[in-house]
Amino acid sequence: MKHLTHKIIKAGTLLLVLTGGLLTNVAYGSEAGGAYVERVYDPIVPAPRSQSLEEAKEKSAGCMSCHTDTDSLSMHASPGVILGCTDCHGGNADVFAHEGAEHSDYDHAMEEAHVLPSYPEDWNFPHSRNPEVSYALLNKEAKEFVRFVNPSDLRVAKEACGACHLEIVQAAKRSIMATGAMLFGAATYANNVLPFKNYILGEAYTPDGEPSAIKGPPLKDAAKAQKEYGVLPMLSPIPSWETVPPGDVFRVFERGGRNISNLFPETGLPNALGLLQRIEEPGRPDFRQSNRGPGTGQRISVPVLNVHKTRLNDPLMWFLGTNDNPGDFRTSGCGSCHVVYANDRDPRHSGPYGAAGHTGMTQTVDPTIPKDEEGHPIKHVFSRAIPTAQCISCHMHQPNMFVNSFMGYTMWDYESDAESMFPKEQEYPSDHEIRETNKNNPEAAATRGLWKDPEFLRGVSELNPELENTQFADYHGHGWNFRAVFKKDRKGNLLDEVGEIVEPDDPKKWDKAVHMSSIHLDVGMHCVDCHFSQDSHGNGHIYGEVANAVEIDCVDCHGTANEYPTLKTSGPAAPPGGTDLSLIRNPDGKPRFDWRDGKLFQRSLLWPDREWEMSLVKDSVNPQSSEYNEKAARAKTMKRDSSTQEWGVDVPAEERAHGYDSMECYTCHQSWTTSCAGCHLPIEANWKTERLHYEGGETRNYATYNPQVVRDQIFMLGRRGPINGGRIAPLRSTSALVLSSTNSNREKIYVQQPPISASGYSSQAINPHFAHTVRKTETRVCSDCHLSEEKDNNAIITQTMGYGTDFVDFVGYHAYLGGAGSVEAVQVTEWDEPQTVIGSYLHSVVYPDYFDKHEAAGDELETGYSHSSGEVNCIQLRGEYLFAAAGDKGLQVYDVAGIANKGISQRIITAPASLYGQDTTIPSKDATCVSVLTTQPIAPERNVGELMRVQNQERPTHPIYNYALITDSIEGLILTNVNTLSDGEPRNNFLERAVTWNADGVLDGAKYLSVGGHYAYISARAGLVIVDLDDPLNPKHVATVPMNDARGVYLQFRYAFVTDAEGLKVVDVTDPNNPKLTPNNVIKLSNANNLTLARTFAYVAAGSEGLIIVDVTDPENMIEYARLDDGLVDARDVVVASTNASLYAYVADGVGGLKVVQLTSPKSQPRYYGFSPDPVPELIATFETEMPALSLSRALERDRAVDETGGQVAVFSRLGSGPLTEEDMRKLYLDKSGKPWFVKDELDTKQAEQK
Secondary structure: OOOOOEEEEEOOEEEEEEOOOOOOOOOOOOOOOOOEEEEOOOOOOOOOOOOOHHHHHHOOHHHHOOOOOOOOOOOOOOOOOOOOHHHHHOOOOOOOOOOOOOHHHHHHHHHHHOOOOOOOOOOOOOOOOOOOOOOOHHHHOOHHHHHHHOOOOOOOHHHHHHHHHHHHHHHHHHOHHHHOHHHHHHHHHHOOOOOOOOOOEOOOEOOOOOEOOEEOOOOOOHHHHHHHHOEEOEEEOOOOHHHOOOOOOOOOOOOOOOEOOOOOHHHOOOOOOOOOOOEOOOOOOOOOOOOOOOOEOOEOOHHHHHHHHOOOOOOOOOOOOOOOOOOOOOOOOOHHHHOOOOOOOOHHHHHHHHHHOOOOOOOOOOOOOOOOOOOOOOOOOOOOOOOHHHHOOOOOOOOOOOHHHHHOEEEOOOOOOHHHOOOOOOOOOOHHHHHHHHHHOOOHHHHHOHHHOHHHHHOHHHHHHHOOOOOEOOOOHHHOOEEEOEOEOOOOOEEOOOOOEEOOOOOOHHHHOOEOOOHHHHOOOOHHHOOOHHHHHOOOOEEOOHHHHOOOOHHHHHOOOOOOOOOEOOOOOOOOOOOEHHHOEOOOOOEOEEEEOOEEEEEOOOOOOOEEEOOOHHHHOOOOOOOOOHHHHHHHHOEOOOOOOOOOOOOOHHHEOOOOOOEOOHHHHEOOOOEEOOEEEEEEEEEEEEOOOOOOOEEEEEEOOEEOOEEOOOOEEEEOOHHHOOOEEEEEEEEOEEEEEEOOOOOEEEEEEOOEOOOOOEOOEEEEOOOOOEOOOOOOOHHHOOEEOOOOOHHHHHHHHOOOOOOOOEOOOEEEEEEEEEEEEEEOEOOOOOOOEOOOHHHHHHOHHHHHHHHHOOOEOOOEEEEEEEEOOEEEEEOOEEEEEOEOOOEEEEEOOOOOOOOOOOOOEOOOOOOOOOEOEEOOOOEEEEEOOOOOOOOHHHOOHHHHHHHOOOOOOOHHHHEEEEEEOOOEEEEEEOHHHHOOOHHHOEOOEEEEEOHHHOOOOOOEEEEEOOEEEEEEOOEEEEEEOOOOOOOEEEEEEOOOOOOOEEEEOOEEEEEEOOEEEEEEOOOOOOOEEOOOOOEEOOOOOOEEEEOOEEEEEOEOOOEEEEEOOOOOOOEEEEEEOOOOOOEOEEEEEEEOOEEEEEEEOEOOOEEEEEOOOOOOOOOOOOOOOOOOOEEEEEEOOOOOEEEEOOOEOOOOOEOOOOOEOEOOOOOOOEEOOHHHHHHHHEOOOOOEOEEOOOOOHHHHHHO
16 A cells, blocks of 8 residues: 655644655654644455455565564464455555665565554554553544554454454444443433433444444334343434533532623633623622533533543543553454453463463564563454453443452552552652653542552552552552452451451461452353353444343353253343353364263363363252252242241242342352442543543543542342343442532632432442352351341341441541531541541551641641531531531521632531522521431432333332421421422522421420431430321321430431430330330440441440440440540540541540541551451541530431332432332341341251251
């Protein structure tokens, strides 16, 4: 191929017109990174379906004069594929290199033979390695060159591969691995960008790199295909972030400040008259993200900005891997999977490819390819033997089928072995260093860590022998670090294979403890050994959810308790009758599956000499089989009758409790899952960065991606959607964003605000999830889902049901307090990432200079803001509003949107306008407490209409969520509708009483309330009063439990924990209509005030006695665990929350102000990663409040999917899925008469012998 002319253009100016070779010594530089060279290319000629060997050789002749040896002439293993070099790559095979030619002659020949790039510098021309962090470069480059460097790229694969594989190419373009539809769809739905649960956005491009919609094949009944199979008709390109209106309603001042100038007010530039920010209406605030309305300036959707500009789980198949970190080396298109790169040295992850290292270096025999240069495939071979390490280059981020867990890893927490990962001296990165680091790693924390150095990052796993807290993976996609998950008991003790404790100081602990990778991985399997061609390529239809696009199912290879496997696929995307797996053969010609002597074997796709015996469920439940497994038989054949708990093969299939039709296999076999408990996305207006998709180019605004808390002990149950049979399955938190925005004046115009989903539920997205952590021994046990005979699993069931355990909840940048005449906000963390709690263990590691300053100041926190109020004994932050029960001032709702804005003098205000324009108060005689039911912002009014109920299959929101509940010691219970605070329109914020209720004076002296579902548990003079609010405007008194001056109340599943004049007591509220005080169960305290629970520990603010920590593992037999009174003078209230890997208590200490207590850390408690590790309390920070501190705002809920009566709280992004219903929940622990029933995890010896 000859290039007729080309031009080198810089900054829009024609520099030179040439014929022939490239201009040398040009100083390249442009928006794309290098100069654009205009070229004229010969048309692309599609590769032929067939040809003679001689014809193919002619198309390789000139190429082989330089590339004198190759791994595979056609890249294909089959000798029946006859292709020449230019069939796939293009170029000119008539150009030959002559032996002994001068270097300049060689270069000239190469330029004549090769297709040349339009952006030579960006492609490292004349080098052939993949460029780093290239992203949208493929869209700018000429398709002829794209084909030359990668014929399998989806822009050109039709011409290069379509003669033989056209259907596969078309299917791949529509596959979810190319479109990313689930990421984009779930993100837009969970953050209220779009209201469609049948997703409509996906990524696709034309051959010329232009954004493209993508359509599915014609269907006879498209509506039926969508409803029954999740098939979508088409996907549209993702809109530019600059024009997408925000889904959130942050910044309550958004209607203020009508500036005459069309400049954004934050730029601080004078207009034509020399005036700065002239305000048209004096008195109206002028803090605005844009003068021109939604979809302009900073008034945009931060999640969409994040999708366009921040490294997440992309790039997907339309782009090259970023080719900069281990785990990121790959090409684009079909070759994303089929052309293997060196990404991981662990043979469990990479199979035989592990020997090639993890830095993208080649082992090709081609003499022209440097062996010490990164960004090359291991071999010039197209392979079906794809290692898991290749899959992980995309599947290593939470929203994209997190495959790390298959290998036994999850995201690192910044704390585990922090001393080995951060420099000894505090880093003060420059702006340039920050930008350079974030090109390769989206975490802001990376700018302060040692792993920002690529060489250090590549050697992180080599630190493992010396590490105390964890072990790291050898891959680092996106520059991230991944920690190993090990078998632990609920207290966090490491366990070996037989369940014996491995002590933290055991030098061989990592060899003894069980690494919790999938049993499939342990026997040698890789992803491709389950997910065959259709799962990888797609079936030609467009899907919005991964689960709908999967063909394989567990029963296809393992069978059921009644039947052996058919080896025919039965997943949602399987063709009619399924694909017959017995017909599949490996590259060596041997069948993939083989029945021998009644046993089923599968051969490895990666290791030709390796095979494994399949576990057959029918044999595992048959006492006559050598494969009989007592534990499995009990679980799989258990009868539904909880009174007998009979089990065995003689129990009819239709009477079994755990049938395949009603629950997923991995409900029990999933050993663990990863759950995201917060990700901070702070948008920075001053950062000028590139778009990573579509047209590319630089623009202002950027948001880093900052995981906050990632745990591996959260087990929750819910239901899948109808396409997947509505079966019970494990859940996990998949997204938990909090957003911040800093304008160009570096004013934080809002901080750490959670959005609200399109359905009005909280944006804390929770979804059914297969974690790929299937194991045989480390499975779920009976007491994970049912009441234990030991009565020690109340917290476990609380977690399983999805009620939330207040352990992983989020306090964030400020702690909010109510005082004796004030409300206050105190800064408790650093702003920079990682946002460590000031005075904490991690603070001392990451910010040693700041930590030393903190210690020198006597552990005093520096920054707080206050506003006068009444006596605030109860306070709650939700979104940008702070609700305060302010005594004789009634309910006061404060605007705290500008709490961190340096441009505002009064950070806490009553309203942005006079009472004539907005009134967020409910006057009452003595408001004592307020509950907004969930600390996550919600908007119930969105969840109405046909779109939500029919198309999105959303459950109705319980009407109680429209209200704030207020207790008043004189008036009783008051409800006020607070939906106007979440509609983005401040001019309608007039709160009014909806109901006032105090039947027969039952709520006289009301002090505090805790809400569980539609029941309110209220401490009053009469005792613990239970009120049914199923019809919120018609409360019903259902029961009262007499107490001695009841005070604080906290609900955890079946028990209400109550403080009174005698101390801490427990009320069994299994039946709220018939509550019972548990006998002989009092923690005696002289002045017990408020309390909170975090899993198996209660934390009681006990006045002068300090903070009392009580072990409530068995709520009916509480045990005092510890007291912290040193430094505390008058503890009134306490809140517990997690930051990174540590647990903290925040104490309102009366005249002592705010006290911050670190409860666990890697330094103080090596078992910190247990479900409920024993706390080791240490006072780390204090703040002198203006008024005595009386109350604290509860933390942002991170694992509450549903309330105690089945009311959904969190958004579920998968169509038709949701939490367990109230009926589902009751069946797990109540019999038909409503009485609790109990289980044992271990079988009785006699019962086992009988089986």
